[in-house]
Amino acid sequence: MASESTAADIMIERLIDWGVEVIFGLPGDGINGLMESLRRREDEIRFVQVRHEEAAAFMACAYAKYSGRLGVCMATSGPGGVHLLNGLYDAKLDGQSVLAITGMQFHDLVSTHTQQDVELDKLFMDVSVYNARVMGSAHVENLVDAACRTAFARQGVAHITFPVDTQSDKAERKGSRRNVPYHSSAEYARSARLPRQEDLEAAASVLNSGERVVILAGRGALDAGDELEELAEKLGAPIVKALLGKACVPDDSPYTTGPVGLLGSKPSQEAMENCDRLLIVGSAFPYIEFYPKPGDAKAVQIDLDASRLGLRYPLEVGIVGDSARTLGALLPLLERNENRDFLEKAQKGMEEWRELMRERGTSREKPMKPQVVARELGERLPDDAMVAADSGTIATWFARQIPARRGQMYSLSGTLATMANGLPYAIAAQIAHPDRMSVAFVGDGGLSMLIAELATCAKYDLNVKVVVIKNDTLGMIKWEQMVFLGNPEFGCELQSVDFAAAARAFGIKAFSVDDPAECGDTLEEALATRGPVLIEAVVDPHEPPLPPGISAEDAKNFGEALLKGQPNRRKIALTAISDKVREMV
Numbered sequence: 001m002a003s004e005s006t007a008a009d010i011m012i013e014r015l016i017d018w019g020v021e022v023i024f025g026l027p028g029d030g031i032n033g034l035m036e037s038l039r040r041r042e043d044e045i046r047f048v049q050v051r052h053e054e055a056a057a058f059m060a061c062a063y064a065k066y067s068g069r070l071g072v073c074m075a076t077s078g079p080g081g082v083h084l085l086n087g088l089y090d091a092k093l094d095g096q097s098v099l100a101i102t103g104m105q106f107h108d109l110v111s112t113h114t115q116q117d118v119e120l121d122k123l124f125m126d127v128s129v130y131n132a133r134v135m136g137s138a139h140v141e142n143l144v145d146a147a148c149r150t151a152f153a154r155q156g157v158a159h160i161t162f163p164v165d166t167q168s169d170k171a172e173r174k175g176s177r178r179n180v181p182y183h184s185s186a187e188y189a190r191s192a193r194l195p196r197q198e199d200l201e202a203a204a205s206v207l208n209s210g211e212r213v214v215i216l217a218g219r220g221a222l223d224a225g226d227e228l229e230e231l232a233e234k235l236g237a238p239i240v241k242a243l244l245g246k247a248c249v250p251d252d253s254p255y256t257t258g259p260v261g262l263l264g265s266k267p268s269q270e271a272m273e274n275c276d277r278l279l280i281v282g283s284a285f286p287y288i289e290f291y292p293k294p295g296d297a298k299a300v301q302i303d304l305d306a307s308r309l310g311l312r313y314p315l316e317v318g319i320v321g322d323s324a325r326t327l328g329a330l331l332p333l334l335e336r337n338e339n340r341d342f343l344e345k346a347q348k349g350m351e352e353w354r355e356l357m358r359e360r361g362t363s364r365e366k367p368m369k370p371q372v373v374a375r376e377l378g379e380r381l382p383d384d385a386m387v388a389a390d391s392g393t394i395a396t397w398f399a400r401q402i403p404a405r406r407g408q409m410y411s412l413s414g415t416l417a418t419m420a421n422g423l424p425y426a427i428a429a430q431i432a433h434p435d436r437m438s439v440a441f442v443g444d445g446g447l448s449m450l451i452a453e454l455a456t457c458a459k460y461d462l463n464v465k466v467v468v469i470k471n472d473t474l475g476m477i478k479w480e481q482m483v484f485l486g487n488p489e490f491g492c493e494l495q496s497v498d499f500a501a502a503a504r505a506f507g508i509k510a511f512s513v514d515d516p517a518e519c520g521d522t523l524e525e526a527l528a529t530r531g532p533v534l535i536e537a538v539v540d541p542h543e544p545p546l547p548p549g550i551s552a553e554d555a556k557n558f559g560e561a562l563l564k565g566q567p568n569r570r571k572i573a574l575t576a577i578s579d580k581v582r583e584m585v
């Protein structure tokens with residue numbers, strides 16, 4: 001085989017050197033040379049075929065999120081590459097190390113209006129931290145090394161586009177006069193970045209002089225759970241969790257007030273409003289309006305990326321460092337805060353909040369409330385379950401009603417907040433961890449965008465359980481139109497889809513439930529069913545995902561929207577008003 005090696009072989013072999021075990025993608029005539037190379041190495045590297053390249057990019061992003069490894073996706077020239085973009089932006093915005101490989105037209109026909117002539121390196125300029133076009137066989141290894149290394153080092157998307165004819169060129173290491181064969185290396189060294197001592201001391205002095213310290217923890221704190229709890233205990237500080245940091249400490253931890261923001265909890269909001277010190281750990285939580293008002297609190301921020309320091313809140317001290325190590329180094333400098341009032345108030349608030357969530361999640365009202373489905377699901381998830389959610393009201397139920405337990409993993413599209421990522425995320429999580437159950441908690445709008453990936457679940461017989469919350473509406477937007485702008489909903493109703501029947505058509509076992517009294521049993525049976533399963537939960541479309549402290553302005557807008565002739569306004573008013581009494585501040 002050595003004598004017939006191609007330039008594409010150099011690429012695939014080098015990816016194997018980099019430890020890549022799986023590539024998500026869909027073939028096309030712009031990548032036939034690469035596909036042939038993958039076919040010949042089926043035993044060493046796995047190709048997972050998707051039904052839409054957008055899903056492949058989501059999978060690469062999620063693979064990186066759930067495994068910490070490089071996520072790799074591949075698409076053909078022109079349309080295939082274009083389809084990747086949304087998933088690649090998801091990786092860019094959530095800082096995931098992803099490599100995208102695309103095909104390009106024949107090298108000597110590029111830019112001549114030839115078939116599928118899209119110069120994807122130009123298209124991907126904004127999304128990528130590394131972006132290159134293969135210029136010949138001897139170029140390939142150098143590019144793969146630089147691409148993988150940069151994707152890791154800069155936590156972003158690297159892209160290589162490969163002209164189709166060059167892929168099948170004879171593997172040639174000897175290139176130009178200055179290109180010494182084998183000079184580049186498939187090595188990447190991670191830094192654990194220890195902060196400067198003076199920064200730690202300055203941070204300790206800010207935190208030690210506070211009375212009411214709050215910790216905002218995000219994605220970068222996922223591996224720092226023990227340190228966060230230790231610090232919370234020492235400073236009497238509640239831990240408020242940004243959504244990507246949902247699993248950093250379990251939701252039954254006495255120190256956490258759970259999620260924050262539009263889909264957050266009331267105690268989180270109160271802690272943010274009333275603190276005098278804010279410690280941000282590995283989070284760029286983007287909703288600035290949910291932070292303390294600038295000037296109200298003195299803040300310390302820890303982030304691996306120095307360019308993120310001070311992004312959302314004015315700082316006294318910024319620390320560049322790995323969360324766990326930095327907190328570990330900070331802890332001995334901190335004094336125990338003997339005033340436990342702030343933490344105790346948060347804990348008392350959480351008792352009430354948990355009771356409210358329990359009430360919502362155990363309602364036997366019909367139509368069934370989406371919160372019931374989330375709660376019943378949360379109670380039945382295995383201790384090592386991996387859960388992915390879509391954007392939408394669905395993310396609210398995910399944040400509030402599915403408690404993260406120690407050892408579980410949770411993710412969604414954080415900063416891009418795209419629809420349709422949930423199912424591809426769950427697939428990638430399962431492929432990264434084949435022994436664990438993976439759950440997609442998705443909206444009917446989101447699922448219908450990339451529903452064909454159910455075929456991927458069937459094809460690879462994946463232990464993916466898809467729970468679709470069917471409210472026949474683009475729920476989140478319907479509420480936003482009413483609450484933010486005071487208008488009746490427009491363009492949000494969805495044509496009803498029989499998801500259980502659709503799932504069966506894709507070769508997947510399916511369940512449907514609309515009765516809250518049966519929801520738990522149905523989920524129990526579905527989760528115990530081997531292989532991929534879909535559970536369609538038909539819920540009340542009028543259940544509002546209200547923010548923890550709805551503003552007077554929002555409430556006024558909402559009332560006006562109903563007055564302007566919002567369809568179903570009587571039902572909506574009834575649902576929202578009974579919530580309002582208990583939930584609005």
Ligand SMILES: Cc1ncc(C[n+]2csc(CCOP(=O)(O)OP(=O)(O)O)c2C)c(N)n1
Nearest residue numbers: 392393394418419443444445446474475476
């Ligand atoms: C790709 C994309 N298109 C549109 C939006 C705007 N958007 C955010 S949430 C949402 C509604 C999602 O509907 P569904 O999946 O049914 O979830 P629900 O809100 O009903 O729970 C829309 C349209 C988006 N975030 N991403």
Ligand SMILES: [Mg+2]
Nearest residue numbers: 444445473475
């Ligand atoms: Mg919906």
